[in-house]
Amino acid sequence: MTKILKGLVTGLLLFLLLSCSREPATEKTVDHSATKKWHVTIQLPEIALPVLMHLEPDGSGAWFENAVEHVQVPDVRATDQGWILRFPAFNNTITLNRTQQGFEGQLTLVKRGYEQTMPLIAIPDKGYRFLPDPEPQADFTGRWEVGFIEKDGTVGQAVGEFDQQGSRVSGTFLTPTGDYRFLAGDAHGDTLLLSTFDGAHAFVFKAVMLEDGSLKGDFWSGTKWHQPWTAERNYEAQLPDAYTLTYLKEGYERLEFQFPDLSGQPVSLLDDKYQGKVVLVSLAGSWCPNCADEMEFLSGVYQQYRDQGLEIICLLYEHFEDFELAAAQGVALEEKHDIDFDILVAGTSDKTKAAETLPMLNQVLAFPTLIFIDRGGNVRGIHTGFAGPGTGRYFAEFKEKFTAELERLLAEDMPIAGP
Known part of the structure; x- marks a missing residue:
């Protein structure tokens, strides 16, 4: 068989397997009370997304599997037809309605100004993700x-x-x-x-x-x-230095802002709480998984270094302008990651509008963005983006460089004010 013909056969097989959202019906009725592992197919407009779901039959727990990652579902609620799985920190929802073969339902993702809805089905796990018997002819390592x-x-x-x-x-x-x-x-x-x-x-x-x-x-x-x-x-492939992409405009040395905390009280870097402290300011959103990874990381950092003079502020940029809705998302983020530092509602997730809230920055290129401020209130570095646990050694390298910079700032004395 020629390479072209093999390619056509492979392409046809993948089309048949991936373009259809429904598995063939089985004659046997599924026992929902005895099944924990489910193969979920979420139907995007042009392709199907498979993922493994673990759902306790009594609803006491649920998670989704992506390689070594287990994404916990914080809120599992029973309905007459099945289950509702809620991700409060992201404001997203999955509905699951029982069928003879498993579940049918819908994934709803809340975006800025609209919602995305995708149908899904779930059948008992067959032990594979995309294909039952893949036969690789190429190595992608x-x-x-x-x-x-x-x-x-x-x-x-x-x-x-x-x-x-x-x-x-x-x-x-x-x-x-x-x-x-x-x-x-x-x-x-x-x-x-x-x-x-x-x-x-x-x-x-x-x-x-x-x-x-x-x-x-x-x-x-x-x-x-x-x-x-x-x-x-390319084993030498590199990205631009994340510490060079966002910076203060010429003529600025400090970050200045005043935003309400989750209870509506105004908070500023000029408050006594932050004077003489090393402060990390994170631009983030509850809708952003990279931000969630950074919040999880910073929560541990704060517990480790707060007694040495560290404070952290999360500036929250949400998909909606309503303060109460944004604050509720902040509370969900706080609870999910056991956050003990201040979260302020700063604006919406539109990057252009976000940049207007901090006019001293050249841009808001990414959520999250992390700003390092020394004990004298001067900006000493800005890190754009976040390479989280899914990046392996890149995450380890980030933590090493981050820790060295943080400990260097904490070791510095408070500058003596001039006459």
């Missing part, structure tokens, strides 16, 4: 120099890191503004398939390895986003 092609033809720089064990593939993409977290999937023929559902995002990546060893692929996110991408294997 390694580091890849990736270009995500924008609608205007410009190319967004990224780095792909993949690990293939047999037909199973895991990995992530890193960009200058963050990472795509934990991805899991299969290699079949010369095709790579990866997906994730983390409570906030519904991502699918597909790529074909060409004869020259490069990749040509597509990326789908929710109901609105499709983007082509290409990649070449």
Whole structure:
């Protein structure tokens, strides 16, 4: 069989398996009270997103699996027809209604100014993600120099890191503004398939390895986003330094703001609480998984270093302008990550509008963005984006550099005021 014919056969098989949201009906009725593991298929407009769900029959717990990541569902509620799974920190919901074969339902993602809804089905887990018996003919392991092609033809720089064990593939993409977290999937023929559902995002990546060893692929996110991408294997691929992308405009040395906390009380860096302290200011949103990763990290950092003079402020930029709604999301974020530092409602998630709330910055390029302020109130560094646990060694490298910078600032004495 020629390579072209093999490619056509592989493509047809993948089309049949991935373009349809429904599994063939089975004659046997599922015993919901005895089934914990479910193979969930979320139907995006052009492709299906598979993910493994663990649901305790009594509703006492639920989580979704993406490679080594288990995404816990904080709020599981019983209904007459089945279950409602809520992710309060992201404000997203899954409904599950019982059927003879499992569940049917819907994923609802709340975005800025609208909602995305996607139908889904769940059947008892069959032990695979995309394909029951994948047969890989290509090895996708390694580091890849990736270009995500924008609608205007410009190319967004990224780095792909993949690990293939047999037909199973895991990995992530890193960009200058963050990472795509934990991805899991299969290699079949010369095709790579990866997906994730983390409570906030519904991502699918597909790529074909060409004869020259490069990749040509597509990326789908929710109901609105499709983007082509290409990649070449490059073990030296690097991203721009995250400490150089966001900076103070000329003539500024300090960050100045006043925003309400979750109870509506105004908070400023000029408050006594922050005087003589090293302060980390994070620009974040409850809707942002990278921000959630950073909040989890900073919560532990605060507990470790607060007695040495560290304070942290989270500036919250939400999808809606209503203060009460935004504050409620802040409370959910606070509870999820056991946050003991101040969370302030600063504005909306539109980056242009967010930049207007902090006019001393050259831009707000990414959520999260972390600003380092010394004991004298001077901005000493700004880190754009966050390479979280899904990035492996990149996360370890970030933590090492972050800790060194933080401890250096904490070791400095309070500047003596001039005459």
